Amino acid sequence: MTQLTTRVAGAFRVWLRNFESWKDFAVASLVGTVAEPLLFFAAMGFGLGRFVDEIQGQPYVAFLAPGLVASTAMNAASFETTFGSFTRMNEQRTYEAIVMTPISVGEVVAGDILWAASKSLLAGAVILAFMLPLGLLAGPLAAAVLPLTFAVGIMFGALGMAYTAIAPSYTFFNYFFTLVIGVMFLFSGVFFPLDGLPSWVGWAAWFLPLTHAVILMRALTSGTLEPSMWVNGAWLAAFTLAAFWLSVRLIRRRLIR
């Protein structure tokens, strides 16, 4: 059994490889990751928000913003471990080159997922930076949004990676982004509360990982965290572990014949 420190160091070296290739194009990449959620924030929060009264006792923009942090973390990580990782694995053969060094498949996968989560964190931090002067953060607890954003990035990074391992070509990401990511974006309580809808919708939404991320995000920014929410945290942790385990297994099967 290899020591944990060796494994962490291996994953970090893969993370550094991604950082190194990203930093030369950091600005272009940031615009893609951050600009879209900010535009949503402005258009929905202030545009649509003018026609909506309060939701759950808060102005619409305050209701929407934490949801957008969660969905932005989801999108940033999902893009990275689907299109990004697929390219590195199949087009560029970067994974192949790396696993011929002392780095293992598990470390390559972990490094790419941590990289995806870092992009989530960066995008989430930018949105948070806009929320602060607008008075959309209720208290110091809101700082915990950052580690949560990173955790949400890991979860969706792992999910994207597992899908990448079984995707025959880029075209197959259409299924993933429409039927998985797209559904979650719209039906996980980012734009409207789920409790006013028919009960089966809320019941179904409970199985979507983004739902739990949104609940926790909103609790942190509005200062309404409750002890009962450990269930949401545990749900996310369990899903993340399962997705990570699956992604390592599937990528290893695809890479090592």
Add this chain to the structure above:
Amino acid sequence: MMGRPILSRVDSEEVLVRARGLVKAYSTEPVVKGIDFDVRRGECVGFLGPNGAGKTTTINMICCFVSVGGGELEVFGQRVNGDARDIKRRLGVVSQENNLDPDLTVLKNLLVYGRYFGLPREHRLRRAEELLEFVQLEEKRDSHIRTLSGGMRRRLTLARALISNPELLILDEPSTGLDPQARHVVWQKLRALKRAGVTMLLTTHYMEEAAQLCDRVLIMDEGRIIARGTPQGLIEEHIGAEVVELYSTDPSHSDAMALLQGAADHVERAGDEVFGFFRRSESARALLPVLAEHHVVHRRATLEDVFLRLTGRELRE
């Protein structure tokens, strides 16, 4: 790196790679069907074989990139299974396909790769500069991979494989797809490494490459090793010394054919060509004046003759 004294290679007894009854199948299709071989420290061993012979699969098992299907495989005295970190730390690999990192510059390709081995930064920088000089890419250090020619990419891949000072260098068709100039530069570099005592295991289907570089050659066909020995030893054993080639477009071909058949130790036909193999060069030379009016080529026997003799002349696709 070049200053090291030449190691006595052939008499080194330390076995770096040991395979016994090594087997591999992809789903149900067997690719490697039970092969035995050793690679000792300091020697250069070449796997020769047509496409689909199982050469790449064999070396990928050594690199821990393809799982061992059966039999025994030990590298550096350790059994290969799964993520063999300690084995991979001591290997340098030049893959057949270009897998340089297209997102990084030439220098960063070396630095980032060295980091995968956990080498400290100063060490990596010094070693990278040394290696760029060795493979003559100093001027390209800040260029992106896509601006490099095929030969430059192969040289950079070689430099990358050397960044960790590997004990065993594995090269999968190191000069395939290169133009003659680029190929000769690669050979020069590999000969320099060989003189420095680097142990090498390579696959190739260039007979000239095997003859120039390898101390020992293993000829593979359809997943089995069908012959082994030194290049010269294999030529002497299977072909002899010289070859006379005759073309059947020649009108009086049948007379010449009879003469050749009478004198040669072995005759082989392929398409419009007839090959006469001679164990003794005197017998070949004696025949030449008789065949003076015919269209013949007289040459020394090569490893290619051995290869074609043993693996046949049908196309492999």
